[in-house]
Amino acid sequence: MAFLTAINYVPDWPQDACLKDGATFDFIIAGGGTAGAIVAQRLTAGGRWTALLVEAGGDPPIDSVVC
Numbered sequence: 001m002a003f004l005t006a007i008n009y010v011p012d013w014p015q016d017a018c019l020k021d022g023a024t025f026d027f028i029i030a031g032g033g034t035a036g037a038i039v040a041q042r043l044t045a046g047g048r049w050t051a052l053l054v055e056a057g058g059d060p061p062i063d064s065v066v067c
Contacts, residue, residue: 019052027051 027043029036032055040053 025050025052029053031055 026049032053040051043051
């Protein structure tokens, strides 16, 4: 039964980002892997700076989702 639940699971990944014209960022980080995500989080943790984290590619495969 758990196998069927995992197959029917539909993650709620955002379909696209909604950036407004004229949006500015203090940092643009290319690559949302482990290092990119950590760098973005550390830079923006204090609320002083903003960062845009850019990642290419589609949604991760279903077998990489841990429920």
